[in-house]
Amino acid sequence: MAAASIPMLDLAAQRTRLEPGLSEAIERVLTHGQFIMGPEVEQLEIALAASCGASHAVTCANGTDALVLVMLAEAVGPGDAVVVPSFTFVATAEAVVLRGAVPVFADVDPDTFNIDPESAERALDHARTLGLRPRMVVAVDLFGEPADYGRLQELSSHHGVVLTADAAQSFGAAYHGRPVGTLADYTTTSFFPSKPLGCYGDGGAVLTEHRQRAAMLRSLRVHGKGADKYDNVRVGVNSRLDTIQAAILLHKLALLPDEIGMRQYVADRYRERLPGLDSQATNPRSQSAWAQFTVRCATSGVRSAVQQSCDTEGVATAVYYPRPLHRQTGYQDFPRDPAGLVHSECLSDLVLSLPMYPYLEQSDLDRVCTAVRRGSVDPGEVREVR
Ligand SMILES: *Cc1c(COP(=O)(O)O)cnc(C)c1O
Numbered sequence: 001m002a003a004a005s006i007p008m009l010d011l012a013a014q015r016t017r018l019e020p021g022l023s024e025a026i027e028r029v030l031t032h033g034q035f036i037m038g039p040e041v042e043q044l045e046i047a048l049a050a051s052c053g054a055s056h057a058v059t060c061a062n063g064t065d066a067l068v069l070v071m072l073a074e075a076v077g078p079g080d081a082v083v084v085p086s087f088t089f090v091a092t093a094e095a096v097v098l099r100g101a102v103p104v105f106a107d108v109d110p111d112t113f114n115i116d117p118e119s120a121e122r123a124l125d126h127a128r129t130l131g132l133r134p135r136m137v138v139a140v141d142l143f144g145e146p147a148d149y150g151r152l153q154e155l156s157s158h159h160g161v162v163l164t165a166d167a168a169q170s171f172g173a174a175y176h177g178r179p180v181g182t183l184a185d186y187t188t189t190s191f192f193p194s195k196p197l198g199c200y201g202d203g204g205a206v207l208t209e210h211r212q213r214a215a216m217l218r219s220l221r222v223h224g225k226g227a228d229k230y231d232n233v234r235v236g237v238n239s240r241l242d243t244i245q246a247a248i249l250l251h252k253l254a255l256l257p258d259e260i261g262m263r264q265y266v267a268d269r270y271r272e273r274l275p276g277l278d279s280q281a282t283n284p285r286s287q288s289a290w291a292q293f294t295v296r297c298a299t300s301g302v303r304s305a306v307q308q309s310c311d312t313e314g315v316a317t318a319v320y321y322p323r324p325l326h327r328q329t330g331y332q333d334f335p336r337d338p339a340g341l342v343h344s345e346c347l348s349d350l351v352l353s354l355p356m357y358p359y360l361e362q363s364d365l366d367r368v369c370t371a372v373r374r375g376s377v378d379p380g381e382v383r384e385v386r
Contacts, residue, residue, distance in 0.1 A: 005314035006368060008316045013358075014359060018252065025248065029244050029247050037243070038246070040246040041246045044057075052172075053179055054187070056214035058218055059240070060204045065204055068099070069239060071099040071101070073216045077101055079101075080135040081133065081134045082102070082104070083127070083136070083161075084104070084105060088142065090328065090330075092140055093105075101135070104123040104335045105335070110347070112142075112148075114140065115147055115148075120337075122337045134159060136163070136164055138164045141166070143294050144169050145280060146165075146170055148283075149183040156185075167181070167187050168192070172289045173286065173287055173288055175285075177285070180289070191205070201242065203249065221237065221240060222238070223237070262358035263356060267293050277295045278295060293353060295352055297350045299350070302375075303349070309375025310354075315371045317354060324344035324345055355368055
């Protein structure tokens with residue numbers, strides 16, 4: 001009988017570890033019946049903020065809404081420009097366009113895959129030449145690795161724009177010893193099931209140091225409420241985290257530091273055992289949340305061969321992301337760094353993500369490495385790629 005296939009992500013072992021507390025927590029919500037904004041929502045917000053040392057956490061329906069809420073809170077709208085990396089998930093730019101503002105695409109660093117501050121600066125300058133008002137830079141912590149917040153903070157204060165961290169993939173990570181959640185004016189995150197801190201449905205949050213900004217977000221997520229939701233002091237949206245998801249997240253949050261350590265172990269083993277392959281560069285002074293373990297193949301041909309070999313061996317792989325945003329049909333007409341987005345374009349052709357989850361077993365890890373090596377070695381030659 002063939003060995004069971006290895007998925008990108010397996011949540012079963014985590015669930016076993018969370019029981020029976022997890023089921024009891026869900027049962028408690030079913031019993032008290034406050035499915036919307038029940039007590040677990042506020043408990044989670046306090047725990048989320050405390051876990052990263054942020055002053056305020058405001059939960060919402062998903063990570064995309066978290067970005068939309070930030071755009072609403074800052075009144076980003078027509079005539080405004082928001083600089084975003086092109087090599088990211090579409091939600092980062094989508095929130096900008098939904099507000100009637102213009103995303104201006106910046107390139108990423110070829111090694112860390114995160115927004116290149118120099119390209120971001122050219123994008124800000126370019127927005128001005130187009131007659132747009134630069135309002136914000138959104139950095140993405142791709143695959144869990146924090147962006148270069150030291151330089152991004154300098155850049156955004158120099159240009160007088162808001163810095164937002166799209167930390168959908170990096171909650172629990174740290175940059176130079178400072179936790180994600182405290183590195184930008186706003187930090188957004190997602191609790192989509194496959195994120196490092198995932199729930200069993202959709203969920204999201206915004207973290208901020210500013211009391212007024214947090215109060216604005218709390219109003220905006222419930223129809224722009226004032227004293228209550230029938231007092232509408234501004235135009236908002238309906239974007240709340242379900243109480244059941246908050247109860248689940250309270251349990252999962254307690255495991256997160258340990259699980260990030262386990263993900264680090266998997267990443268270290270991959271790097272040790274796949275020395276011929278370039279993986280995403282991580283800053284030695286940072287801690288990635290390892291949402292994904294991603295290699296950059298030497299050529300797209302090597303990538304296809306590795307994909308094929310893994311597929312044959314029953315090892316899942318995925319390409320995040322097969323096309324940069326500035327080449328997506330819905331986004332190709334927006335402006336970009338005039339120097340070009342060559343790294344975003346190359347990475348889309350070369351990256352490949354391997355199975356990554358805290359409970360990946362040693363024998364499975366061995367199988368992934370064997371399949372990857374088989375695909376990346378020329379048959380008949382002992383030479384590895386690069
Ligand atoms: C997942 C993700 C989002 C969106 O989160 P949802 O909860 O799915 O809306 C936004 N940005 C990035 C970088 C993501 O990976």
